[in-house]
Amino acid sequence: AQTVTQSQPEMSVQEAETVTLSCTYDTSESNYYLFWYKQPPSRQMILVIRQEAYKQQNATENRFSVNFQKAAKSFSLKISDSQLGDTAMYFCAFMKEGAGSYQLTFGKGTKLSVIP
Amino acid sequence: GAGVSQSPSNKVTEKGKDVELRCDPISGHTALYWYRQSLGQGLEFLIYFQGNSAPDKSGLPSDRFSAERTGGSVSTLTIQRTQQEDSAVYLCASSLPPGTYEQYFGPGTRLTVT
Numbered sequence: 001a002q003t004v005t006q007s008q009p010e011m012s013v014q015e016a017e018t019v020t021l022s023c024t025y026d027t028s029e030s031n032y033y034l035f036w037y038k039q040p041p042s043r044q045m046i047l048v049i050r051q052e053a054y055k056q057q058n059a060t061e062n063r064f065s066v067n068f069q070k071a072a073k074s075f076s077l078k079i080s081d082s083q084l085g086d087t088a089m090y091f092c093a094f095m096k097e098g099a100g101s102y103q104l105t106f107g108k109g110t111k112l113s114v115i116p
Numbered sequence: 117g118a119g120v121s122q123s124p125s126n127k128v129t130e131k132g133k134d135v136e137l138r139c140d141p142i143s144g145h146t147a148l149y150w151y152r153q154s155l156g157q158g159l160e161f162l163i164y165f166q167g168n169s170a171p172d173k174s175g176l177p178s179d180r181f182s183a184e185r186t187g188g189s190v191s192t193l194t195i196q197r198t199q200q201e202d203s204a205v206y207l208c209a210s211s212l213p214p215g216t217y218e219q220y221f222g223p224g225t226r227l228t229v230t
Contacts, residue, residue, distance in 0.1 A: 033217055043205060045221035091159065095217065102211075103149065103175070104219065106159035 002027045002094045006107035013082045014115050020067075021077045021110050023092030031097040034068065034075045035104070040088040048090070051075065053097075079112075087114045118142065120222035122208050128228045129198055137193045137225045141210030148191050149211075149219060150183060154204035162206075165191065166213070198229045 003026045013019035025034070036048040051059045051068050058066050063083075067076045079086055092107040121140040129135050141148050150162040161175040165185045176182070180199075185191040195202055205226050209219040 043224045103161040108158045
């Protein structure tokens with residue numbers, strides 16, 4: 001079974017600054033995907049960024065980038081130029097690749113507040 | 117296009133009653149998932165449907181929980197004899213067939229059992 005750990009229950013950042021959210025995971029699988037999802041107060045889960053484990057290059061999506069360290073089983077999210085709309089819960093998630101149900105295993109989440 | 121929709125948005129029920137939660141996936145998405153989000157347990161997988169294959173029910177917490185998906189589209193999650201510990205937000209997600217991997221989530225149904 002896989003586990004995902006987010007060690008920071010809450011974080012805050014000043015608007016326009018940079019913040020990094022931590023995530024570690026435990027798995028015996030070789031092939032998998034990692035995700036960061038954002039959940040604003042509206043409850044709608046939104047995919048922020050995705051990383052394929054076989055890719056060494058870190059994924060980036062505009063102001064969002066990850067630091068993927070496969071050997072250390074670490075997958076942190078960096079948000080640059082933080083905006084008020086980034087205020088939300090952020091969930092790190094794991095998905096095993098291959099035959100199966102492709103279910104997501106989530107961490108407990110980090111509540112991020114962007115301060116004006 | 118339209119996203120994943122869920123109804124009702126909120127549901128309050130008395131302990132012991134049965135409830136049905138509905139999910140309308142994105143048109144053309146053959147994979148459908150139910151997750152439960154609670155304060156104590158975080159986000160947990162419940163059940164997965166893929167096309168006409170037998171569903172993966174490995175995440176259902178008890179036999180009071182069941183789900184069906186009619187015509188490969190709409191899904192209903194049923195909780196029988198509700199208990200207070202069933203209070204949570206129930207999230208539905210859908211995706212294209214395996215190979216795309218992005219799951220699109222609905223806004224959820226908040227269930228409160230009194």
